Amino acid sequence: MRSYSMSQMVLLISLMQVLESKDSNQRNISVEPGHDVSLTCEPSGRGTIAVVELSRTDLKDGYVLLYRNKQLDPRYQLQSYRDRVDLQIKNRTFSFILKNVREDDEGTYESRVFQRNSPRQQRSVIGGDPVCSISLRVGPPGTSEKQNQDGDKNTSEELRSSLYLCMFCFCFLLLMSEVNTSFLNNTRTVSDVRRIKKFHL
Structure with a gap:
């Protein structure tokens, strides 16, 4: 042969x-309006985390969340997400906590990470590939299960x-x-x- x-x-x-x-x-998450939701990402590489970005693909004028210099940077944050998004970092896993979810929060969220002293440093904040992509669907009670099934399909x-x-x-x-x-x-x-x-x- x-x-x-x-x-x-x-x-x-x-x-x-x-x-x-x-x-x-790529993942699909469904949530009911008024609830909180956690969008979790785990980047590869072992470099020092310098910048973490969370953005929505249909919103180009700012970030959902921007973390740099070991703190949140609200200057470039979209107004509709002010005081509604927190970041938790544990064992190199990022959890973006979106509070009091609204129907207009529905969309695709992408996270990008910039690491220093890492062989995978090409994953930059601007223009790089996302470390994770999450499709968030927001609907009334009773629709979450169907949305998850449709997303998995x-x-x-x-x-x-x-x-x-x-x-x-x-x-x-x-x-x-x-x-x-x-x-x-x-x-x-x-x-x-x-x-x-x-x-x-």
Whole structure:
């Protein structure tokens, strides 16, 4: 049986890591209006935490919460979240406590972390990839269970699509490798035949 090349194995591992990261970093949470909710993130890396940011993808003019210099920075915080968001840090796990949730708090929240003295320092506050993404749904009593089921269904469909894409890319690479190998073998065969004919002549 033909063994996989190093490039093929690297591609497969990379695609599976992307799929695993997507599974672990995205979550769905439902809450009823008037309740408190905890949005929890756990960044990778072992560097010193310098800045922690929580933002909402549909709000671009400020932060839900900004933590730096070992304290909360309210200067860039969105007005609607003033005095309603706290940050708890324990064993490198961040819990953003959103109090008295309103219906207009619904949306997708992303957390970014900047770490000093870390090999993963590319996870910067501005423009970097989020360490976690949480879809918060706000609804009246009795709808939370259905929303969670719908969210889990959507997440499963997204993961399934990603898996199909991963397998397609891997199979395509295998096919191209087989085509190139076949072409090279045919080229060598033609070249060998020509050399044999030339020798006999």
